[in-house]
Every structure is written in structure tokens, then in C-alpha cells.
Amino acid sequence: MDFLPAHMRPERSFQGLILTLQRYWADYGCVILQPYDMEVGAGTFHPATTLRALGPKRWNAAYVQPSRRPKDGRYGENPNRLQHYYQFQVILKPSPPDIQELYLRSLAAIGVDSHLHDIRFVEDDWESPTLGAWGLGWECWCDGMEVSQFTYFQQVAGVECAPVAGELTYGLERLAMYVQGVDRVYDLNFNGRDGAERVTYGDVFLQAEQEYSRHNFEFSDTAMLFEQFKMAEEACKKYLAAGWRDGGNRREHLMALPAYDQCIKASHVFNLLDARGVISVTERQSYIMRVRELAKACGEAWVHTEAGGAA
Amino acid sequence: MPDLLLELFSEEIPARMQAKAADDLRRMVTDRLVAEGLVYEGAKAFATPRRLALTVHGIPVRQSDLKEERRGPRVGGPDAAIAGFLKATGLASIDEAKIQRDPKKGDFYIALIEKPGRATLDVLADMLPVIVRTFPWPKSMRWGQRSAKPGALSWVRPLHTITATFGLETEEPDIVKFAVDGIEAGQTTYGHRFMAPAAISVRRFEDYEAKLKAAKVVLDPQARKDDILADAKQLAFAQGFELVEDQVLLDEVAGLVEWPVVLMGSFDKEFLSIPGEVIRATIRNNQKCFVVNDPKTGKLTNKFILTANIEASDGGKAIVAGNERVIRARLSDAKFFYETDLKTRLEDRLPKFDNIVFHEKLGSQGERIKRIERLAAEIAPLVGADVEKAKRAAHLAKADLLTEVVGEFPELQGLMGKYYALAQGEDAAVAAACEEHYRPQGPNDRVPTDPVSVAVALADKIDTLVGFWGHDEKPTGSKDPFALRRAALGIIRLLESNNHRVSLVKCIDMAWNFGYAMNDAGIIVQANRFSADLLSFFADRLKIQLRDQGARYDLVDAVFALGGQDDLLMIVRRIEALGKFLDTDDGKNLLAGTKRASNILAIEEKRDKRIFEGAPNPALYSLAEEKVLADAIDLLKVEASVAVMNEDFESAMSAMAKLRPAVDAFFDKVKVNDDDPLVRENRLKLLNEIRAATRAVADFSKIQD
Incomplete structure (x- = not known):
């Protein structure tokens, strides 16, 4: 890494860290995608993971995904919690036999030396009720801090994974705080420069955290959101129904991706409603079920597309 | 006689599953050996985060030969019968059979079947793959290219290598030849993930264990626990402190490392303003570290003890510094939660309980709290408690469920209620009841003695029992999701150890009439519909308690059979006297x-x-x-x-x-x-x-x- 200019080094630059990870996984042979252009709660929602994890075809991809968790907003006052943050997502299908080594080498690439630090794989089974998905894996700890999630997908969108994909999710802000030695996320050096040229994470995102917290907790238009949920749900079903070629025989689907966009939409709208506290405990369960039904139907459609492995 | 060494080397096995898995492996292999007629001398199993290992020593080299005589059809019997006999016995022709003379019933054929014992190595090669394939992991998964096909191996996490050798101490052992889903058994394993990752060739258990140790792996979980405990105590002691021992945490931590390295870190003293239990929960649950007491004050000091998995090149400085940063962030959160909680009075949290469902048939938490309040006020005079204090305590006792700290650490429910009640100037008995009304939590838990705590504890438990019983939600078999058995036992112990006379039937009636009697259709339902059944549930609990104490539980029936017995204290007294008399x-x-x-x-x-x-x-x-x-x-x-x-x-x-x-x-x-x-x-x-x-x-x- 000595050839890297100082401002690109992962231990002093947030963007340097991201670029190093991208470079590492590109060298492995992943396609480096850009973030999905919709609001999602986690990198897993990107169709490059949710849908591409299904079906028999090889698929190796890596990308940054901005993730929105409206409930986690703290008006910029908490040093670790954000309603918008970045995940770095790697999906490898089938999961290679040396996937743990690959992961550890990626940590080495961003300056985490496994002879100096205590790196551990601690049981953490993953389940997404909204995606109808589950897998087994770990939280990866570095000196007691969770820096990544590691999952072998067993089922996604209600469909058994065959073959199984391995998913790595790096919490970029946490990882950067660790390697930069910073205790408050807003103090992260974003661009790796010093003095007047230095841009911090706070310079980029603090105002956004304050504004979105206000929006998510106090002002989001719930009447509109309830309506949007219904519209997205209906649209998803409509596109799914219309996508089957030749109607009845359900052999080939031609609109799985647009339908899935509406599923993502419904999921995010639900998260916004949830943050406003306008969904009761019992209703909450039924909303989650409704999103899951959409996700499952999209998974079913996807495995009948070309990329999903339909003959 | 020869020994078997078996190792299943995988990616990290969840700590909580390791002990049972080692036990299952030992049991499955030895049961199978015995079923094959191979009696062994001894067996021991081990687990680390990355391997299950088993040694079985003193197994015979081969099974004994078996000889069997099988009776066939009579001489001159139908051809079909003779053909069937040949097929069943494996004889080539009927000439190979003996003829047994029998003057009364006629002569018949006898086949002598000799089944030579198989070599143990072959028996092992047949049984081990079956054991791997049918291993009872609580949760297992598929992985890699092979998971595309049906029938792929399922394991707790990806299985990488299998070591299986069989042989005498004096000879080069044989490899037990088998393969499971493409993994061939051999004699190669690996050391510590970071400190000694190279391949190791092993022969038998003795050199296996020693070579692993040299490769920075302590195979025996008990040895890892002993090391961690001794080092942790020593580190604390060296600074004039003492370790707060924690068996459950020790078990877990020993399942997270192959080479334990115990280190001590510290945190800012300002965090000691948070209740010790909150600090401990934060450090223990989230970071899996031990906390440390200062013997001079009897309270926590600003130290913690962590167990790393490597001997770091800087002696652990970076690891301690990293853990300290995480713990600082966690304690900042905890302190923030605690201080936020203190800003809201407990009673001001109550309206929110109206929107929280306790159970679909039993209404909201808010309704439940109101019922407990009324019941506690009625029970108070029966147990010598001040009625107003009992009401106040019941009013506040559940409020901490909606605090931030309890949201984060549910196991601190009750305790936080006490702290917050004291902080807002409640009477000491009221505050104590916020914590103690959950007790006793089991047969060995302390029973509250303060009358206010007793009144609220009884009211809470009776309300729960009556509610579930009246709605026909009773425990069945091993299923008791609402811990009703524990509640009934708690009531028995509260009354008995505090010498309180209470009519259970009256309490059941009161609890029922306060909140449940009117059904959705507006019809009053009487408690007597189920109270006899509930009373016999108490009798069953009492029997189990007496049995556990070694007392004569059969006397419970003799007393309950008299009818009209619903005063547990009197029942217990009567049983005691009767037991003595019958001696x-x-x-x-x-x-x-x-x-x-x-x-x-x-x-x-x-x-x-x-x-x-x-x-x-x-x-x-x-x-x-x-x-x-x-x-x-x-x-x-x-x-x-x-x-x-x-x-x-x-x-x-x-x-x-x-x-x-x-x-x-x-x-x-x-x-x-x-x-x-x-x-x-x-x-x-x-x-x-x-x-x-x-x-x-x-x-x-x-x-x-």
C-alpha cells in the first residue's frame, strides 16, 4: 500500500477505505457495481444480492450501498447512530471454500493486521422477515468491535439457495472509525486531506442527519406514506401478473426487476411509517408479512428469468 | 488394543453448541461401536471453535466371528421352499446343508452359517460417514459449489477436513478410509488460524493433542476455562482487585478462543456513576468481558478483563486499546440511557402500557397493571402490608419495562425499577417491591420477606395464573411459555416461608372478578368453572417441591382429598405433622x-x-x-x-x-x-x-x- 498517496490511505481517508475495498474485490474478480438507485434498509436489498443470490449461475459482485434506517436517526447527537450510512457489500456465489481467508485478506488490505488485532467470528444467524430470507454466519469482531457481517445464504425470497452464496457486509463508518482511531462518526476524515482541504463526515452528513431525523420522526406525511405503501404493493402485484410470458403456464417471466423495485419501495415506506410510530404492534406483523409476500413472489418470478437460471 | 482418533475441522462453531456437540459425537460413535459388538475401554470428546475431536481407546481390531444354525424345510419338501431356503442362507446348493434326523416329524435341512467378524477399520469406514451426515446440530447449513445439488452435506458451518486414524501406539496407524460429500478422511489438520495456520500431520490422539498445543490450540475446553479463570484472577489480584466470577460467561468465552490470552483494560471512572449491574450487563453481554470488584468498597472498579485469541505482536496493546474504545462507546450509550431514564418519572410512563398487548386474550399491559394494583390492595392486609404502599408499588412495579436501560438489557427489569423509584423519592419498601415482586424466580431464588414486596409478588403471580387458567391457556407437557409453573411455585414459597394464611380460592375469585369475569359478550363467567382445576395445579406444584426437598409428597393427595383445602400454609403444616406421625x-x-x-x-x-x-x-x-x-x-x-x-x-x-x-x-x-x-x-x-x-x-x- 506504500504506493498510495497519503490522502488515499484507508487509515486516514473514508473514501480511501472504500476505494481500497473496491480495488481488493475487483482484483478478486467481482463486478464492482454502483449503489442501487432506490432507498433501501441494507445492502442485501440491492437486486444484485437479493435476486442474484437465486438460481444456479455464478455471481460475484461488490458495491457500496447507502442504507436508510429511519428509526436509527438521532438528530446527529449520538456519536455512532445514523439513519443513513454506508454498507460495503460483497456477494460470492457459490461461496468459495476460502471465503474466510478472502475476507481476512480484505481486512489486511485496509490495514487491519491479524497478528496485531484480535479478529473473531462470533455466531450471528441472520434472518430477514421482510425478505423471507435466512442464513447462518457470524459477526466479525476486531478487538471487540463488530466490523462485518458474514452470512451463508440458505434461503432468499422464500427460495432455497442452490448453490449457496456467501455475503459479506462491512459497516463502513464503524470500520473507518476503527482504522482512523476516531470516537465520533462525524469526526471521520472523509477525503484524507489536512488543514483547509480536510472534509469530515460531519461536513458531508451532519445536516442531513438532523433534517432527516426531524422528517422521519416528526413530519413525514403519513397519509401519503400509507397511500404509497398500497400503491407500491398493488403495482408490484400488477407487474408480476403481467410479466408471465404466455400468461397461464408460468414458465418465463419478463418483469421481475421492475416488480421487485416496488417491493423495495413498499419496504422503505413501511420503515418510514414505523419510525413515525403510527403502526401498532399487531399491524406491524401484518405489514411485514405483506412485504414478504411481495418479496417471495418476486423471487419466484426471478428464477423464471434468464439471469435467474431459467433455461 | 488400537485407538481411534477422529477430528472434524470446520469454520467457527457457535460457542453455545460446542459442549453438546462433543458429547453427541462421543455418544454416537461409542453407541455405534457397541452395537457392532466392539466394546471399547474409554472415550473422550473435545471441542474448540474450529474442531470437534474424539478419542476412543482400546477397541478390538475385529469383530468376533458369528456362527448360526438355521432350520430349513423338510427333506423332500417343495422346490419353491428349498429355493427360498438357499436364497435366504446364501448356500450354493442343497448339498451344502446338513440333514437333521427327526423320526417323528420327518427329516429336515439345517444350514450352518458362519459370519466372520469384520475388521474394525472397515466397520469404522462404514459408520463414520453416517454419523457425520446425521449429526444433530441445532441448526445446520449448506455451502459452496456442492450445495447446488440435492443431498449436499449439512454441517453447523462449512466442514473443511476430517482426520480419522485407527491403530496401535507402536505402529503407524491406518487412516479410516471414507469420504463425506467430497471430503476425504486423512491425517492432516491445521493449527491456530493466525498464529500457526500451517498443515499438521497427526498419527494418534497423544501426538495430535501435543502438536495442536505446539500450534497454539488448547484442545480441551476445561483446560481453556481453567487457564482463563486463573489468569483473570491473577491479573485482578495483582492490582489489588478481585474478579467477578461468571460461569456462564466463562463457558462462552472459552468457546470463542483456541488459545486464550487474558488481558486487562480500563474505562473512565466517570462511568462508575451508572449502577454496577448496568456496567456489568454492558460489558458482559455486548463485549463478553469480565468485570472487576474493588474489595475495599465491595463495588465495581473501572477495570475489565478480556480474553483474546492471539498473542499479539505488541503484547496486546492494540487489542486492549480497541476493546477500551468499544467499551467506552457502549458505556457512553448506557450512561446516556440511564440518565435519560432518570428524567421521566415512572408513573409518567404508564399511559403507554395501554397500547402494549400483554396477551391477546388477557388485554393490554395497562389493564394488567390496574388489575395487579387492585389485587395487591386486597392482599396487603392478609400479609401485613400497608395497603397504600402495596398499591403504589404495584402501580410502579412494571414501569421500568419501558425504560431505555431495560429495553437494552431485559435481564435488568425490576432492578432498574428499584433504582428509578429510589431516585424519584419513593418509599424504600415501594422501591424494593419494584425489584422483588418478580421473585422467587425459581426453586433456588430468594423469597422476598418485606410485606409490600410479598403483596405485589402474590398479586402479580395470581393475576397471571388466573388469567391464563380462566382462558384455558394452561401449560402442556414441556411447554409452559408463560412460566405458570414457576408462578404457582412462587406463590407456594411466598406463603409458606413468610407464614401467611391466605385462602387461594378467595384470591382466585378476587383476581378473576377484578379483570376477567365479564367476557366479550358481556356475560359474567364464574371463576368456579376453573378454580378447582387451578387448585389441583397448585397441589401438583407442591408435590414436586416436596419431592425435591426429599419430603413425602404423597401426603399432598391425602390432605387435598379432604376437600376445602386451599390454605397452602395450613396444608404444608398438616403434611409436616402427618409425615412425622407416620414415621x-x-x-x-x-x-x-x-x-x-x-x-x-x-x-x-x-x-x-x-x-x-x-x-x-x-x-x-x-x-x-x-x-x-x-x-x-x-x-x-x-x-x-x-x-x-x-x-x-x-x-x-x-x-x-x-x-x-x-x-x-x-x-x-x-x-x-x-x-x-x-x-x-x-x-x-x-x-x-x-x-x-x-x-x-x-x-x-x-x-x-
Whole structure:
């Protein structure tokens, strides 16, 4: 890494860290995608993971995904919690036999030396009720801090994974705080420069955290959101129904991706409603079920597309 | 005799599953060996985060040969029968069979089948892959290219290598040749993930364990625990502190490392303003670190102890610094939660409980709290508690469920309630009840003694039991999701150890009428629909408690059979006295006499198809023993009923003891089935009197000999 200019080094630059990870996984042979252009709660929602994890075809991809968790907003006052943050997502299908080594080498690439630090794989089974998905894996700890999630997908969108994909999710802000030695996320050096040229994470995102917290907790238009949920749900079903070629025989689907966009939409709208506290405990369960039904139907459609492995 | 070494090397196995998995592996392999006729000398299994290992020593080299004679069809029998016999026995022709002469039934064929024992190596090669494939992991997964096909191996996490050798100490052992889903058994394993990742070739258990140790892997979980505990104590002691021991945490931590390295870190003293339990929960649950006490104050100090998995190149400085940063962030969160919680009074949290469902049939948490409040106010005078304090405590006791700290650490419920109640200036008894009303949590938990705590604890548990019972949500088999058994046992222990007299039936009625009696259709449903059933649930709990204490639990039935028994304290007292009495000669003989009377009565009542009830006629007594017995019964009736009325069960038993000689003498000298039917009837009535008189204390017929 000595050839890297100082401002690109992962231990002093947030963007340097991201670029190093991208470079590492590109060298492995992943396609480096850009973030999905919709609001999602986690990198897993990107169709490059949710849908591409299904079906028999090889698929190796890596990308940054901005993730929105409206409930986690703290008006910029908490040093670790954000309603918008970045995940770095790697999906490898089938999961290679040396996937743990690959992961550890990626940590080495961003300056985490496994002879100096205590790196551990601690049981953490993953389940997404909204995606109808589950897998087994770990939280990866570095000196007691969770820096990544590691999952072998067993089922996604209600469909058994065959073959199984391995998913790595790096919490970029946490990882950067660790390697930069910073205790408050807003103090992260974003661009790796010093003095007047230095841009911090706070310079980029603090105002956004304050504004979105206000929006998510106090002002989001719930009447509109309830309506949007219904519209997205209906649209998803409509596109799914219309996508089957030749109607009845359900052999080939031609609109799985647009339908899935509406599923993502419904999921995010639900998260916004949830943050406003306008969904009761019992209703909450039924909303989650409704999103899951959409996700499952999209998974079913996807495995009948070309990329999903339909003959 | 040779030994087996088996290792299953995988990616990281969850800590909580390791001990059982090692045990399962030992059990499955040894059971299978025994079933194959291979009796072994000893076996031991081990687990680390990355491997399950098993050594079985002293296994015979081969199975013994088996010889078997099988009887066939008669000589000259139908061809089909002979063909079937040849097929079943594997004989090439009927000439190979012996002929057994039998002059009566005719001669028949006998096949001599010799089954030579197989080499153990082959038996192992057959059974080990089956064990791997059927291993009972609580959760298992598929992985890699092979998971595309059906029938792929499932394991807790990806399985990488299998080591399986079999042989004598003096020789190069054989590899047990088998493969599972493309993984071939061999003799290569790997050391510590970071410190010694190279391949290691192993022969048998002794060199396996030693080579692993050299490769920075401590195979035996107990050895890892011992190391961690000793080092942690030493580190604390060296600075004048003492480790807060924690067995559950120790078990978990030992399952997260192959090479434990114990280090000490510290945190800012300002965090010590948070209650110690919150600091401990934060550091323990989230970071899996131990906390440390200062013996001078008896409270936590600002240190923690972590267990790393490597000897770091800088001696652990970076690891300690990293953990300190994470713990600082976690404690900042905890402190923030705690301080935020202190800004809201407990009672101001209550309205939110109206929107939280406790159980779909039992309404909201808000309704539940109101019921408990009313019930606690009614129970308070029965247990000597101040009514207003009991009401106040019940009002506040659940409020901490909505605090930030309890949201983060549910196991601190109650305790935080106490802290917050004290902080807002509540009476000490009220604050204590916020914590103690959950107790006792099990048979070994402390029972509260403060009357306010007792009142709220009873009200909470009775409300829960009555609610679920009245809505037919009872525990079944091993399923008791709402811990109703624990609640009933808690009530028994609260009443018994505090010597409180309470009518359970009355409590059940009150609890029911306060909140549940009116159903959705507006119809009043009576508690008596289920209260007898609930009472017998208490009787069952009491039996189990007595059995666990080694007391005579069969006496529970003898007392409950009297009917109208719903005062647990009195029931327990009566059982105690009865148990003592039955240990004496008088007690044993009286029990025998009473049972004899009951048996005779049962037979005669069946024969005559009538019962012999009512007072005997003194004019018909012809023998002195009859008269004496009748007098003794009359005396007992008076004495025992007075004693029972005074709840003096010891005296009641003494009165019973006086009956014994009269009963013995009666059976000794008197023939019950006299030829004169009137005399016979009179004597049977007298026997019935024995039975009736002893019922002053218990139903003796329910007592086991």
C-alpha cells in the first residue's frame, strides 16, 4: 500500500477505505457495481444480492450501498447512530471454500493486521422477515468491535439457495472509525486531506442527519406514506401478473426487476411509517408479512428469468 | 488394543453448541461401536471453535466371528421352499446343508452359517460417514459449489477436513478410509488460524493433542476455562482487585478462543456513576468481558478483563486499546440511557402500557397493571402490608419495562425499577417491591420477606395464573411459555416461608372478578368453572417441591382429598405433622389399621351392595374391645377436631396416636363378620367410624405404604 498517496490511505481517508475495498474485490474478480438507485434498509436489498443470490449461475459482485434506517436517526447527537450510512457489500456465489481467508485478506488490505488485532467470528444467524430470507454466519469482531457481517445464504425470497452464496457486509463508518482511531462518526476524515482541504463526515452528513431525523420522526406525511405503501404493493402485484410470458403456464417471466423495485419501495415506506410510530404492534406483523409476500413472489418470478437460471 | 482418533475441522462453531456437540459425537460413535459388538475401554470428546475431536481407546481390531444354525424345510419338501431356503442362507446348493434326523416329524435341512467378524477399520469406514451426515446440530447449513445439488452435506458451518486414524501406539496407524460429500478422511489438520495456520500431520490422539498445543490450540475446553479463570484472577489480584466470577460467561468465552490470552483494560471512572449491574450487563453481554470488584468498597472498579485469541505482536496493546474504545462507546450509550431514564418519572410512563398487548386474550399491559394494583390492595392486609404502599408499588412495579436501560438489557427489569423509584423519592419498601415482586424466580431464588414486596409478588403471580387458567391457556407437557409453573411455585414459597394464611380460592375469585369475569359478550363467567382445576395445579406444584426437598409428597393427595383445602400454609403444616406421625410406630400401625378397616369395608360394601354409614349402636357391643374402640373414636373426634380447629396439627397427631392400641386390639380380638347380621352391620359401622375419625387429619386411603 506504500504506493498510495497519503490522502488515499484507508487509515486516514473514508473514501480511501472504500476505494481500497473496491480495488481488493475487483482484483478478486467481482463486478464492482454502483449503489442501487432506490432507498433501501441494507445492502442485501440491492437486486444484485437479493435476486442474484437465486438460481444456479455464478455471481460475484461488490458495491457500496447507502442504507436508510429511519428509526436509527438521532438528530446527529449520538456519536455512532445514523439513519443513513454506508454498507460495503460483497456477494460470492457459490461461496468459495476460502471465503474466510478472502475476507481476512480484505481486512489486511485496509490495514487491519491479524497478528496485531484480535479478529473473531462470533455466531450471528441472520434472518430477514421482510425478505423471507435466512442464513447462518457470524459477526466479525476486531478487538471487540463488530466490523462485518458474514452470512451463508440458505434461503432468499422464500427460495432455497442452490448453490449457496456467501455475503459479506462491512459497516463502513464503524470500520473507518476503527482504522482512523476516531470516537465520533462525524469526526471521520472523509477525503484524507489536512488543514483547509480536510472534509469530515460531519461536513458531508451532519445536516442531513438532523433534517432527516426531524422528517422521519416528526413530519413525514403519513397519509401519503400509507397511500404509497398500497400503491407500491398493488403495482408490484400488477407487474408480476403481467410479466408471465404466455400468461397461464408460468414458465418465463419478463418483469421481475421492475416488480421487485416496488417491493423495495413498499419496504422503505413501511420503515418510514414505523419510525413515525403510527403502526401498532399487531399491524406491524401484518405489514411485514405483506412485504414478504411481495418479496417471495418476486423471487419466484426471478428464477423464471434468464439471469435467474431459467433455461 | 488400537485407538481411534477422529477430528472434524470446520469454520467457527457457535460457542453455545460446542459442549453438546462433543458429547453427541462421543455418544454416537461409542453407541455405534457397541452395537457392532466392539466394546471399547474409554472415550473422550473435545471441542474448540474450529474442531470437534474424539478419542476412543482400546477397541478390538475385529469383530468376533458369528456362527448360526438355521432350520430349513423338510427333506423332500417343495422346490419353491428349498429355493427360498438357499436364497435366504446364501448356500450354493442343497448339498451344502446338513440333514437333521427327526423320526417323528420327518427329516429336515439345517444350514450352518458362519459370519466372520469384520475388521474394525472397515466397520469404522462404514459408520463414520453416517454419523457425520446425521449429526444433530441445532441448526445446520449448506455451502459452496456442492450445495447446488440435492443431498449436499449439512454441517453447523462449512466442514473443511476430517482426520480419522485407527491403530496401535507402536505402529503407524491406518487412516479410516471414507469420504463425506467430497471430503476425504486423512491425517492432516491445521493449527491456530493466525498464529500457526500451517498443515499438521497427526498419527494418534497423544501426538495430535501435543502438536495442536505446539500450534497454539488448547484442545480441551476445561483446560481453556481453567487457564482463563486463573489468569483473570491473577491479573485482578495483582492490582489489588478481585474478579467477578461468571460461569456462564466463562463457558462462552472459552468457546470463542483456541488459545486464550487474558488481558486487562480500563474505562473512565466517570462511568462508575451508572449502577454496577448496568456496567456489568454492558460489558458482559455486548463485549463478553469480565468485570472487576474493588474489595475495599465491595463495588465495581473501572477495570475489565478480556480474553483474546492471539498473542499479539505488541503484547496486546492494540487489542486492549480497541476493546477500551468499544467499551467506552457502549458505556457512553448506557450512561446516556440511564440518565435519560432518570428524567421521566415512572408513573409518567404508564399511559403507554395501554397500547402494549400483554396477551391477546388477557388485554393490554395497562389493564394488567390496574388489575395487579387492585389485587395487591386486597392482599396487603392478609400479609401485613400497608395497603397504600402495596398499591403504589404495584402501580410502579412494571414501569421500568419501558425504560431505555431495560429495553437494552431485559435481564435488568425490576432492578432498574428499584433504582428509578429510589431516585424519584419513593418509599424504600415501594422501591424494593419494584425489584422483588418478580421473585422467587425459581426453586433456588430468594423469597422476598418485606410485606409490600410479598403483596405485589402474590398479586402479580395470581393475576397471571388466573388469567391464563380462566382462558384455558394452561401449560402442556414441556411447554409452559408463560412460566405458570414457576408462578404457582412462587406463590407456594411466598406463603409458606413468610407464614401467611391466605385462602387461594378467595384470591382466585378476587383476581378473576377484578379483570376477567365479564367476557366479550358481556356475560359474567364464574371463576368456579376453573378454580378447582387451578387448585389441583397448585397441589401438583407442591408435590414436586416436596419431592425435591426429599419430603413425602404423597401426603399432598391425602390432605387435598379432604376437600376445602386451599390454605397452602395450613396444608404444608398438616403434611409436616402427618409425615412425622407416620414415621412413628403409632403412626405406621394406625395407618395399617385404618387401611385394613377400609379394605374390609370396601369388600363388604361391595358384597352387600350398600354402604355402612351412621352411628353404631352401643347396645350391640358385646366385646370389651368394641367398647374401648368406640370410646377411643369418640375421644379422638373431639380432641382431633379441637386441635385441627386450633391448627395444632402436632396435638391432632398425638390424639390419633391414642387410637392405635384400640384399633390393634379390635382387630386382634374381634371377628367383624359375625354370624349375627345385626352385630356384623354394627361392627362394620364401627370400622367406618375409624375411617371417618382419621379424616379429621387426612384421607389415609390416599397415603402410599
